[in-house]
Structures are given as structure tokens and as C-alpha cells.
Amino acid sequence: MYRLLLIFFCLLPAAGFGQKITSSTNRLAQKHYEQANQAIGGKTYNKAITELTKAIAEDDRFVAAYQQLADIYRRLNDYPKALVNYKKVLEIDPEFYNLTYFGIAESELNTGDYTNALIHFKKYASFPGLSDESKIRTAKYIADCVFSIEAVKKPVSFKPISLGSGINSNQDEYLPVVTADEETVIFTRKVNQNEDFYTSVKNQDKWLAAKSLSANINTFEFNEGAQCISPDGNYLFFTGCNRPDGLGRCDIYISKWEGSEWSKPFNLGAPINTPGWESQPSISADGRTLYFVSTRNGGRGGYDIWKSDLGTEGWNTPVNLGPQINTAYDEQSPFIHPDDETLYFSSNGWPGLGNKDLFITRRKEGTGWEKPRNLGYPINTFREESGLSLNSSGSLAFFASDKEGGSGGFDVYSFEMPDNLRPNAVTYVKGMVYDKSTKKPLEAKIQIINLRSGNFAFDDVTDPVEGEFLATMAPGNSFALNVSKPGYLFYSQNFTPNLQQAVKPYMIEVPLQKIEVGGLVILNNIFFDTNSFELLPESTTELGQLISFLKENPSVSIEIAGHTDNVGDDKSNLTLSENRARTVYNYLTSKQISPTKLSFKGYGESMPVTDNSTEEKRQNNRRTEFKIMKK
CATH class of the missing domain: 2.60.40.2190 (Immunoglobulin-like)
Known part of the structure; x- marks a missing residue:
């Protein structure tokens, strides 16, 4: 019976105390039990299940066989069947093995029976001799149960809607991302264990039949998945595994839309990718910060979320998001909203309803990230939730689920995000x-x-x-x-x-x-206070653009013109417009633009571009512009 020790497959934390071992007096039952142990040693779990089922059929009070069978089902994540067998163990002999209480509690947590899971975790925690690892893991699960019991009492609004037959099929579809205008969606579809990208465009309110994204990206021999798309739809970051040009098992790649086709993807290389595992990219709206998941050295758990900023010479050394986001467990599937302040991700480290849950955190200037907040029940359940993305307004979320009533396997859904969980x-x-x-x-x-x-x-x-x-x-x-x-x-x-x-x-x-004599440009981003000709700081961006234009076109000469609305008297408006034009002229000459290329003139209210009947129209008439005088 010493082989009973094999039942835990190193899944459970070390207990630090003994167990009560029993055997069956039925010789045939005992034989099936020993054959099951041999199958477990060879990791042929289906065979072990068969042998244990036969052992129980010969002796329905064979407690060790029930325990063994429960642990195998839990190892295979078949928690309902694990529960049935753990309950049988406790029915036959509640004192059989202390770790039975951990096994049944974990199975209850992962089937949504939080009240009983809490009871059994507390029972397990009361036993003497627990290792530090056991205490930490059990305390974490107890926190999950306490959170879950309260979350179920206060459900959030959640009404998922399928994206329809244009996207969903009898295959698995998941990890949807949409462009900012919500006209294009890209998602992953698994066909015959091969993951490829598919895309669909919206016609009014209906998603059209999805097509393979690109022969330049999808392959027969490798999996492509875990992607994100820039808000404009022009850049696709994705995960490629075991490719010839890879630095590790899985790397992050990028492809660019080139007008009619996606470019051949290229590996982002170091320092983003390492000999480890990098995946699940999410790019900021400005394209200058990449969030991703990695198992590289320096992390806090198995999978952590990292980020890298784009510098003048490429991507900077990635930085771990730290204990405000990452735990000793796993954090995955980051999605940074285009507001660049709100991050969604999945985790089994923060208190949740079992397995991985979806969380939201917001970045506050100077203080880092807020404490992550669970999106709540029933957005999160005892199943695994991950791969969430949102539209630009933050009102609509997209995700995948294998919920009942779908087209088959995982399907893509959308739902209205509750107001208090929305980004900016x-x-x-x-x-x-x-x-x-x-x-x-x-x-x-x-x-x-x-x-x-x-x-x-x-x-x-x-x-x-x-x-x-x-x-x-x-x-x-x-x-x-x-x-x-x-x-x-x-x-x-x-x-x-x-x-x-x-x-x-x-x-x-x-x-x-085209640059021609008489060509006119309105400088919409040059600003003055009312009745003032002192440039406001916000004007420097536009002035820098004008300086670059003049340097790139050294033969061009321009006239800087100032204009006003009709509020006030003609003389004052003429003087104000000329002073504003002179201010721009002086700024340009102070930046080494030759005065021979420049002239200035104030036109007052004499050349309106529209009537002055409304404030908006008067604002259009208050303008600075330049005209090509010499090409």
C-alpha cells in the first residue's frame, strides 16, 4: 500500500504528517489497484482510471481506490468526477487521509461550491504539521472562497451576445481584438490543433464570414495566436512558437498592413524575446509601449506581465509591472485600453472565483497602478476567464467562452461593460x-x-x-x-x-x-490669449512643423498673415493681427530661419473665411496662416 503515496503527483503541498493506509481484502480488487499504480507511474491515467473503476466494482468500500481515482480526476481537471470520489472517501472513512480535505475543497472551489470549499479548506488548515507552502496555498484558497461567496451575492450586469455565424463555427474561436472604429475584428481559430488568425469586417450590425488573415502570417506547421492589433488596424503583434527564427519556445512577432496585404512577420528580437517564453502582447494606442507575458528571470511568479517602451534605438529593456500587478502565481492576457491608463488582465493570484479571473487596474500618475479589482460574478466564474478586449469607448467588451448554446467549442461574444468597470x-x-x-x-x-x-x-x-x-x-x-x-x-x-x-x-x-506660389496654409495650432500677441506654449508644436517645412524647402519664401474677427474696432484689430504675425516672424528668426525667406502682415478683420454670426465662426476667422510667395 506504500504506492498510495503516488496519488498526489506532486500536486499537493507537503503535509508533514502521516496517513492512514488501508487495503482491500478482495484479492481481485487489490490486483486492479496495484495495476492502476503502475499505470500512474507511467502517466497513463486513462488506464489507471479503468483499473481503479474495476477495483471499486469488486469492493465498493475500497477507500484507497476512491482516493486514488479522485486525485486522478483532479489531476485531469475533471472536478465534478473528483468530487464524487472524494465524497465517497469521507463517507467511508472521514479520518482516512488529511489531504482528502484539501482535494475535495479544491474540487469544490473549481465547481463553484464556495461554501463547502471554505469549510473543507478550514478543516485542512486546522491539521497540525502543515508546511509553510501548504499554509500559504490554503490561505490563498480560503481568501478566494470568502471573496466568491460575497461576489455571488452581488452579481454585476452581464448579458453576453454571440458575434454570430460569420465568426463562430463548430471549431474553437477565441482571443478577439477589434480596431478602434469597430469595423474589423481579428481572432484565433483552432482547426485540427492548428491555430491561425481569421478576420471579419462589419456590414452594418452584422459580422461577415470570416476569412484567413494572410498567407504571410498563417502557417501549416506552426501555431499563430495571442495577438493584438494597433487601434488603426495597421500593426499586428502576435505570438509564434517553435519557429526557426525564434529565440525561445514562444516569441513575439510583428506584421504591418501594407495597403493590400500583411507583411511577412519578423521577430521583435532581444530584449523583448529571450530563450524563455514570451507571449500575449498588447500595444498602447501610440504604439510606444508593449505589454506582454513572460517567464523570464526576475519575475514574481510563473507568468508575469512586463512592459517595454520604444526608444530611439528600439525597444528598451522590459520592466516587470511589479507587486502592484504580479503575484507569486500567474498573471496573463494583458489588454491596455487606448486610454493608456486602464489595464485588464487575468490572474489566479488575486482573490477570485476559481481558476483564472479577469481584473481591472488603473494607472495613476506618480503612484503606479491601483490595486487590481475583480470584474465580479458572473463575468468571472469558477471556470477560466481570460482574453478580454474592449472597444475604444469602453462600453463593449469582447471575449471567448465555451458556454452552453454556442456554435461549438469556444465562441466569441460581446457584452456591455458595467459603468464602474469601464476605462476612460x-x-x-x-x-x-x-x-x-x-x-x-x-x-x-x-x-x-x-x-x-x-x-x-x-x-x-x-x-x-x-x-x-x-x-x-x-x-x-x-x-x-x-x-x-x-x-x-x-x-x-x-x-x-x-x-x-x-x-x-x-x-x-x-x-x-503641392507647393506652388499662392498656396495657403492655416496654422490651426498657433494660440494666443484674447487680445494678446504673446504666443502660448501649445504653439511650439505647430511652429516646429513650420520650421521643418522651411528647412526641407530652402528655396521657399513665405508671408505670415494675421487675421481677426470683427469684434472691436477696425484699427485695434489691424494692430493686433499685425503684432501676432510679427510674433511668429520673430520666433522663426530666433530659430535660425533667414529673414530673407520671411515677411509678415496683419489683415485685421478684412479677410474673413466665414461670417461672424457665431462664436465658432468668429474663432475660424481668428487665425494665423502663411502663403507661399516664392517657390
């Missing part, structure tokens, strides 16, 4: 850049700068075929949009989205005009 709402600007004369789409550089911080919210180029771009912006900030292309005048725009407008995107067209 984010809007977006979606535009198309084209040649003003020919109307043909242009590949142009797009920069969107937060005027308060000076940081880029977006810095990329338009789709080379369609001339389109999409970038997210957080309400409560002012943003400068600059569009430029060699041989063309640049274009500027200003956005100040507020919370009420958060769900209403900006849709714009950008007609770029």
Missing part, C-alpha cells in the same frame, strides 16, 4: 489624405500630438493604397494634427474632444496641395 472613453479621428488637384490618395506622414504633454498620440503614415489613417484620442486634452508629404504644403488641424463627444468620432478629409 476614447474617441478617434479617421481620415483620408489625397492630392487636392488629382483627388488621388496619398501616402503621407500623420502626427497627432498632445498639446499639453507634447507627446505623440500617433506617428505613422497613411495606408499607401487608400490614403487612410485612424488614430485614437483621449477626451479632456487638446491635440494637434499635422499631415505632411515631400513636395506638398503641410496640413494642420486641432481637436479638443470632451467627454460628451467621446463616442462621436471625427471624420475628416485632408486635401494636400
Whole structure:
């Protein structure tokens, strides 16, 4: 009977005390039991189950066989069957083995019977001689039970809706991510144990039949999964395992949309990837911070969440998110919302309802991350929840589940996120850049700068075929949009989205005009206080763009023009407009722009672009612009 020690497969913490071992007087039952032990030693658990079932059929009071069978089922995560057999052990002999109480409690926790799980964990914790590891693990599970009992009493709103037959099939579909405009979704589908990416586009409120993402990315011999997409839909970060160019078992790769096809992916390399395991990337809205999961040295548990910032020479050395996020257990599936402040992830280390639960944390300036908060029941259950993503407004969440009533296996669902679990709402600007004369789409550089911080919210180029771009912006900030292309005048725009407008995107067209004498550019991001000609600090971004333009086009000469609305008398407005134009002129010359390339003039209220009937129209008339005088 010494072989009974094999039943725990190193799953349970060391107990530090003995067990009461019994055997069957039925010789045939005992023979099946010993054959089961041999099967366990060879890790052929199905055979062991068969032999133990036969042993119990010969002797239905064979307590050791029930214990053995319960532990195998628990090892295979078949907790309902494990429960049946643990209960039989306690029915026959409650004093048979102290670790039975741990086994039945863990099985109850993982089937949602939190009240009985708490009773049995406490019973196990009361036994003398527990190791420190046992005490820590049991205390963690007790905290899970206490949390779960209260969470079930206070359910959160949760009404999942299938994304439909265009996406879901009788195969497994999971890990959905959507673009900021919610027009495209990319997800993983497993077919014959091979994981590939599929994509679907939305037609009104219906997702169309999904197609394989790209032959450049999907392969027959390797798995592709655990992906994220940049809000504009142009960059795909994903996990590739066991590839010839890999640094470890699983690495993070990137592919770029090139107008009509995805590029061949390339390995991000060191320091993101290591000989260890890197996976589950999530990219910030500005494309400059990558969150991911790794088993590298320096972590706090088995799987930790790390981040790396993009520097001038590539990705910086990753930093562990630390004890505010990571525990001694596993944290996975990070999703950083485009607000760049709200992080969702899964964990079995923070108090939860069993297995892995979904959590939310928010970054506060200067204090790091808030304590993670469980999303609650029934978003979380005793099953594993992971792979959550949200739309830009934060109102809609996407996830995968194998819940009953689906198309088969895991399916993709969405649900309305409860208000108190939402990130900060984010809007977006979606535009198309084209040649003003020919109307043909242009590949142009797009920069969107937060005027308060000076940081880029977006810095990329338009789709080379369609001339389109999409970038997210957080309400409560002012943003400068600059569009430029060699041989063309640049274009500027200003956005100040507020919370009420958060769900209403900006849709714009950008007609770029070639550099010609008489060409005119309104400098929408040069700012003055009312009745003042002193430049505000937010103006430096636009002025820097103008300086770059003049340096890139050394033969060009411009006139800087100031304009006002019709509020006040003509003379005062003329003087104010000229002083503002002179201020811009002086700034440019102070930055080594030759005065021979510059002139300035104030036009007062004499050249309005619209009437002055509303404040918005008057604001349009209060402007600074420049005109090409010499090409």
C-alpha cells in the first residue's frame, strides 16, 4: 500500500504528517489497484482510471481506490468526477487521509461550491504539521472562497451576445481584438490543433464570414495566436512558437498592413524575446509601449506581465509591472485600453472565483497602478476567464467562452461593460489624405500630438493604397494634427474632444496641395490669449512643423498673415493681427530661419473665411496662416 503515496503527483503541498493506509481484502480488487499504480507511474491515467473503476466494482468500500481515482480526476481537471470520489472517501472513512480535505475543497472551489470549499479548506488548515507552502496555498484558497461567496451575492450586469455565424463555427474561436472604429475584428481559430488568425469586417450590425488573415502570417506547421492589433488596424503583434527564427519556445512577432496585404512577420528580437517564453502582447494606442507575458528571470511568479517602451534605438529593456500587478502565481492576457491608463488582465493570484479571473487596474500618475479589482460574478466564474478586449469607448467588451448554446467549442461574444468597470472613453479621428488637384490618395506622414504633454498620440503614415489613417484620442486634452508629404504644403488641424463627444468620432478629409506660389496654409495650432500677441506654449508644436517645412524647402519664401474677427474696432484689430504675425516672424528668426525667406502682415478683420454670426465662426476667422510667395 506504500504506492498510495503516488496519488498526489506532486500536486499537493507537503503535509508533514502521516496517513492512514488501508487495503482491500478482495484479492481481485487489490490486483486492479496495484495495476492502476503502475499505470500512474507511467502517466497513463486513462488506464489507471479503468483499473481503479474495476477495483471499486469488486469492493465498493475500497477507500484507497476512491482516493486514488479522485486525485486522478483532479489531476485531469475533471472536478465534478473528483468530487464524487472524494465524497465517497469521507463517507467511508472521514479520518482516512488529511489531504482528502484539501482535494475535495479544491474540487469544490473549481465547481463553484464556495461554501463547502471554505469549510473543507478550514478543516485542512486546522491539521497540525502543515508546511509553510501548504499554509500559504490554503490561505490563498480560503481568501478566494470568502471573496466568491460575497461576489455571488452581488452579481454585476452581464448579458453576453454571440458575434454570430460569420465568426463562430463548430471549431474553437477565441482571443478577439477589434480596431478602434469597430469595423474589423481579428481572432484565433483552432482547426485540427492548428491555430491561425481569421478576420471579419462589419456590414452594418452584422459580422461577415470570416476569412484567413494572410498567407504571410498563417502557417501549416506552426501555431499563430495571442495577438493584438494597433487601434488603426495597421500593426499586428502576435505570438509564434517553435519557429526557426525564434529565440525561445514562444516569441513575439510583428506584421504591418501594407495597403493590400500583411507583411511577412519578423521577430521583435532581444530584449523583448529571450530563450524563455514570451507571449500575449498588447500595444498602447501610440504604439510606444508593449505589454506582454513572460517567464523570464526576475519575475514574481510563473507568468508575469512586463512592459517595454520604444526608444530611439528600439525597444528598451522590459520592466516587470511589479507587486502592484504580479503575484507569486500567474498573471496573463494583458489588454491596455487606448486610454493608456486602464489595464485588464487575468490572474489566479488575486482573490477570485476559481481558476483564472479577469481584473481591472488603473494607472495613476506618480503612484503606479491601483490595486487590481475583480470584474465580479458572473463575468468571472469558477471556470477560466481570460482574453478580454474592449472597444475604444469602453462600453463593449469582447471575449471567448465555451458556454452552453454556442456554435461549438469556444465562441466569441460581446457584452456591455458595467459603468464602474469601464476605462476612460476614447474617441478617434479617421481620415483620408489625397492630392487636392488629382483627388488621388496619398501616402503621407500623420502626427497627432498632445498639446499639453507634447507627446505623440500617433506617428505613422497613411495606408499607401487608400490614403487612410485612424488614430485614437483621449477626451479632456487638446491635440494637434499635422499631415505632411515631400513636395506638398503641410496640413494642420486641432481637436479638443470632451467627454460628451467621446463616442462621436471625427471624420475628416485632408486635401494636400503641392507647393506652388499662392498656396495657403492655416496654422490651426498657433494660440494666443484674447487680445494678446504673446504666443502660448501649445504653439511650439505647430511652429516646429513650420520650421521643418522651411528647412526641407530652402528655396521657399513665405508671408505670415494675421487675421481677426470683427469684434472691436477696425484699427485695434489691424494692430493686433499685425503684432501676432510679427510674433511668429520673430520666433522663426530666433530659430535660425533667414529673414530673407520671411515677411509678415496683419489683415485685421478684412479677410474673413466665414461670417461672424457665431462664436465658432468668429474663432475660424481668428487665425494665423502663411502663403507661399516664392517657390
